[in-house]
Structures are given as C-alpha cells and as structure tokens.
Amino acid sequence: MIRVIFFAGLASLMVALVGPLDATAATVIMGTVKNEAGKPLPGLALLEKGEIHNNVWDRGTLVGADGRFRIELPEGGQYGLHVYSSGYIYSPEAVKVETEKTLEVKVTLDPEPIRGNTPVIEKAGFFPWEARQGKVTFVKVDVADPNGDLGPQVLALNAATGRAYAMNPPKRITDLKANFPNGIYQLEVDTSKAPINPRDWHFVVADHQCNTTDILSFPHEPKPQKVIGKR
C-alpha cells in the first residue's frame, strides 16, 4: 500500500513538473474598447503586421458587445492595432507584443462630431469568378467619400478565419498618402476548399482625415450612419 501511494505521489509530482514545460503559452493581444463615459463598444480590432500604417493587414477579430477582444498571434513583434466602432473615429496604436505573452490594451474611442465627411459603403457583394467557378470568389464593396480623401483603409475582416484585408482599389495606387478614388474595391478569395459565408464578412472604411464608416456586417445592407453626438 505504501508502495502504491509512493508511486502515485511520484507520478503526480512528475505530471506537475513536466506539465508546464510542455504547455506553450500563447502570444496574444487582448483588450477593452470603451467610449469616454466608460460604455463598452462593439466593433472590429484589426492588426497590421510590422510598422503601423504600412498597410500590411494581417489578423483581426470582432469586438464583443462587452467591448472585449482577443487575437492570438503566431509570433510576437511589432503590430499596428486599429480599433473601429460604428459612430466613432477609429483608433490606431503601435503595439509591441512579446512572444508567448499577453498584451492587454485599453482603447477609448471618440465619437465622430459629424458624419457629413464620412465615407459610405454603398454596396457589398460576393461574386464567383465565372472562369474559375467554385475556386475564386470576388468580395466587392462600392465606396464613396463625400470629401474625396479616401486612403488605403478600405478593409475587410473574415471573422471565421481571423484574416484582415486591405481591399484593392479600382486602380493601382503606389503612394498610400494619395487620395484613393471612389468606386469598387475588391478582394480575390480562394474558395476552392470552402465556399464563402457572407455572414463571416465585415467591412469598414476610414479616410485620410480619420472619418470612419459604420461597420457593415451581414446582411450588408447600408443604413444611415450613426450620430453619437458630442461627449
């Protein structure tokens, strides 16, 4: 009996010692999004990999109704965190995430004072490529900006895969500070393994003056943009 207890104790000790060594801690950025009054805000949290504003979009997630979000990363490093919520000016922030550690951030968003200059996503749609039926689908949005200073932030999130994308403008633009044109922005998505589920797709646009559209989610029917009003 004593021998059984001894070996059982030894086994427990080994599990306790070895267990933590086998477990690899995740590399995570998580946070809370609120307005100035402390009200949690739902929306999108999207990441650029590397230097902020480099337009290399990487991952993203939905921000819940409780204002919380969590993104697991393959590696630590420098990222540009952009947080969006309908009726609010988006918040950009350069962050450094340590590998196998969790970075917790607090984001406070300020309401858009007026919406007259805010870009509008007029339509969104999903179009299989005729020539490659079932293999490629174009995701398209029609964007218009009343004051004509769209930038590269015409963004899409596939919440199912956690991928964030900058959508391609109607014509190729190399200078990211240039004013981007109004019109159809699109993405070519590989659908050879699984079809697109429109419910997974969310869109947001911000212009060079930080005027930010409301987030367009399924069923992707544009509505009058929210006016939160002054604080």
Added chain:
Amino acid sequence: MEKASPGIDALILLMAMALTAACLAWPSLSPTIVLGASDRSLEQLVVEGERLWTQSPDPSNPVACATCHCDPAMTRGWAASFPKFKPLPPPHARVMTLLQANAEAVERHYRLADPLPAATAITAFLTARAAGTPISPGISAGQPVFAARMQALAGSVLRGKHLYTGRCGHCHQSFDLAPSATAFPRAEGGRPASLELFLEGHRPLQPPLAWDGQATADIMAYLMSQAAGRPIGHHTYQASTEGKEGS
C-alpha cells in the same frame, strides 16, 4: 605656390564677411530674447496653438487634433520625444521634427494650403505643454520603444552630425548650441520663429535646406541628441544663456 589674383582675394574676403555675418545670425550667439513684448507674442503663439489644437479651422470638418488626442497626460511628453521616426504610410515614413510632423498632420487633417503657421503655433503649444520634460528623442513616456524606429533615428543623428560639421561646425560647437535649439518655436519681433525655418535661411553660401526636409530633421536630430536629458522649453533657453549674455 601660385599667388591668388586680386579678384579672387576680393571674392574670398566677401565670402568670409558673408560667413561671419551668417554665423553671427545664429540665435544662441545673439541671445536677444527679452521678456516683454516678444514674451507676450510667444504667449499669443501658444494660445493660438491651443486654439488650433482644440478647434479645426474648417467648420465643415470639425475633427481637431484634440478630438483624438484629448488626454493632456498623453501628449505632455510629445515635444520632448522629437525628432523621431514618424510611421507615415510608406514611402513617407521618416525621422521628423515636431514641427514637420505637425505640418504633415495639419495639411492632411485641416487641409490648409500653407500648413506652416498653424503647425508652428501648435508646436509652440505642445512645447509649452511639455516645458520641463527631459528631452528623450525617439522615446515617449508610456509608449513602447521599437528597435527599427530607434535605428532610423540613429541614422538620422549620424547624417545630421555630418551635415552639422560641414554647414555649422566652423562657427558653432554643437554641445554649446544644443540647449538653445530646445527653445523653439518662439516669437521674434512678434513673429513666430521655428528652428527649421531659421535653418532654411541660414548659411546662404551653402545649398539651401528646406524647413520640411530630411536634412533639416537630421541636423535637429543631431542637436537634440546632444541635448538629451535637458528639460525642454522656452524658459530653459533663457536659463541656459544667462551666463553667456554678459560675456
């Protein structure tokens, strides 16, 4: 050895006189800041800067600097952290002075045809807000430090050192000069004055510098590296030159 012709002698003499005049024009060697009229002008400049910080000049687009950067604690350290790498969209990301960064933001957000006056006033306001904060180029309190940005700043400082040696070092020791460089923007004769604009107009015998150019940022990055740890602000300039004024 060949003897120089009288024409060349005269030319050399003229160049030497121009060089001397240009050197004497450097503000730290002619400390003319006097409390009174010009001080009131500085105050006005700061007030104007605060107004532009909090209110957009374009009523149709009321998003102002303070709409997003509304926490004074957050912005208090900004002025002391410049010059630094500004992560603008490629290929525009580079080391910038605070004035250059403000001018870029004013041009983009306020859409002013000439962003310099507004940017100078906002820079004066932010510098006043930061008064007394130790200069720490590239590093803002509470913000992460990125190795790539610091490398870019180190490159700028190195380029600035070479530029300074070639353009300024004949007359001015950088270590002596650095403290006065921390006291801009300021009011001179009731007009806003920035170090960037001063550098643009200084040393007319050399290729001109642009106030918003990389070379200007590099020279200022070098000067600020010499002033690291000193408190920023206009009053600092006066304090640091008190001993020299009578000499």
